Amino acid sequence: xxxxxxxxxxxADDGTQKCPRCDYRPQKSMQxxxxxxxxxxxxxxxxxxxxxxAIFGAYRLFKGRNLTIESEYGL
Ligand SMILES: [Zn+2]
Numbered sequence: 001x002x003x004x005x006x007x008x009x010x011x012a013d014d015g016t017q018k019c020p021r022c023d024y025r026p027q028k029s030m031q032x033x034x035x036x037x038x039x040x041x042x043x044x045x046x047x048x049x050x051x052x053x054a055i056f057g058a059y060r061l062f063k064g065r066n067l068t069i070e071s072e073y074g075l
Contacts, residue, residue, distance in 0.1 A: 001014035
């Protein structure tokens with residue numbers, strides 16, 4: 001069985017991890033893609049977690065401006 005390289009269309013043995021002509025490695029590009037998606041997911045999750053934290057911080061910041069001694073523990 002032979003497979004065709006997705007990049008240069010050269011035939012290679014089935015199960016070959018690297019194209020003998022153009023050095024194309026689907027495994028590697030898959031892993032690079034996975035790493036990129038993983039980083040995007042990581043950044044996005046940090047942002048999603050960060051939004052309520054930032055709102056909470058902003059709320060505390062705004063409330064802190066009008067804070068008096070009497071209302072200090074009333075928040
Ligand atoms: Zn190739």
